[in-house]
Amino acid sequence: MGLHADLREKLISDYGKLSPQMQKAARYILDHPNDVALRSMRALARAADVPPSTVTRLMTAIGVDTWQQFRDHYQNRLLDLPASYANRARETQNVSQDVDRDQHLLESIARTEIDNIDKAFGAELRGRTIDACAAIENARQVFVVGRGAAYPAAYQFAYAYRLFRDNVVLVDGRSGAFGDQLRGINRRDVMIAIGARPYIRDTVRAVDYARSQHCPVIAICDSDVAPIALDAMIKLIVSDKSQSFFQSFTAAVSLVQAIVALLVARGGQKALERIATAEEQLAAFDTYVEDPSPTRNS
Amino acid sequence: MGLHADLREKLISDYGKLSPQMQKAARYILDHPNDVALRSMRALARAADVPPSTVTRLMTAIGVDTWQQFRDHYQNRLLDLPASYANRARETQNVSQDVDRDQHLLESIARTEIDNIDKAFGAELRGRTIDACAAIENARQVFVVGRGAAYPAAYQFAYAYRLFRDNVVLVDGRSGAFGDQLRGINRRDVMIAIGARPYIRDTVRAVDYARSQHCPVIAICDSDVAPIALDAMIKLIVSDKSQSFFQSFTAAVSLVQAIVALLVARGGQKALERIATAEEQLAAFDTYVEDPSPTRNS
């Protein structure tokens, strides 16, 4: 019972007292518990980028004698997981109806969000997304506009894009008026405008100005007839359906990330090198805390 | 594609044509599919009471070349990740045409994003999300911290939350130092910290300071042992897996939106009235363009 009651909690509580390499292994295990259940110890060590002996040492450090026990624990956990549905049923019975309602609401939100993303990456939009990338690649300067709830998506794009290209302007109206940031915009540039109903006046004004200067517009919005989409070169219509009073910009954020990923993929080696340089700079500025390894997923 | 479409059906349909010993093995596999995923081939053979060679022969008989493939299939089934198979297949498939590659990359991104959101709304996290809401409701002041790529999620929360409550501070370090914005933080407040590897020093510092003032922390991050999660009251671990060099904060954004939606739902009529007031104010400020109808989705 209580012996290995919860191996994960043991791992977390002891984490601070472990040596750096063991922490690395422990962290990988905490983040990828299924790997313990399904893969071999050496494979796990490889994935966690530590020598096999570190894994062994980690096990003895947290009081597990053999990998066999360790693996068994995680296998049982994995087998019990599908049963968690039954657990939830039991839990929600005992507790008040409020919790039950909250659970259902969250489920419903999840479904809606997934649906939104699904549509954003639908067949029709994929082609236009690729077109948008081509336009961005050839642009002299990229202006990104998004206010209010759309601001996160705009920021996201600018932030990621800036890591490998420096010809982006995030038009947030913060530093000076809009006019300042849009100065010099012309037909060789491109503007990415993000927004949904209710349309914020500032964004519409920015788009109108861009069009008046013959700058093509990529509109990420909720309708073909949105003010910012009316004369756009490329329209990327994303669903912003939501369970709450507030429209969801999840799909827009996701789409914007995808555009950046696509640009990097098309940029090839050169783009990757630029990113490496940018990351080095950030590290040099002491932006990050420890952990020199780059963002790498298994 | 359809090659290994469903290995179990293949096993059933071919069952009659198999030799007696192979039937014995096939029958055991059909009855204990998890053994394939979790145990070794020899162990399976032992459990099924057949020699190891029979299992090998069975595999070739049903058109599977190697135990590795067989096991992978059952492991994916156990993880309920039918996508991963298609994933690998398609990725390793053709790198032929650029447009083709772009299309596939987008598809792959979509799957990953959906998977991330799915996990973020999984059974374990739903309960904790509700707990987080309760903590936020009872807090005197809500501080939201998120820098770099996590900033959109932090902004999103602050923006939406402010529409119906005014006790939120978005700690962006823009207006003055962190110290200014965190002044007076104490045990009756709550801090929502958002971040993923690589962890940005500012965010960690803010969390450390909050903890030193005994302010409970809700951590939205990528690991149980992330620096900002280490002593958090509530940990909301979201997957940030991504196809690109850049981790995806889509799930974090989505989760944050869900928290706001939940807070509104729990807030009842009063919250809705406050939102209406806020929207009227915005309209009065001439923020929106035409279209006076409030943000309401069907």
Added chain:
DNA sequence: AAAACGGCAAAACAATTGTTTCAAAATGTT
């Protein structure tokens, strides 16, 4: 009755597994 055949398990195999050992490297202490 002899030959041919398919089904079968034991043995053999190279590769990989989990674990231990050991010396170098890194770290902290005097």
Added chain:
DNA sequence: AACATTTTGAAACAATTGTTTTGCCGTTTT
């Protein structure tokens, strides 16, 4: 600076892995 301690990764190991080969057994065919 010199020592003691801890941390680390490469090598070594026996055991076990997935797979192939081998030869035996029982049935069928000629």
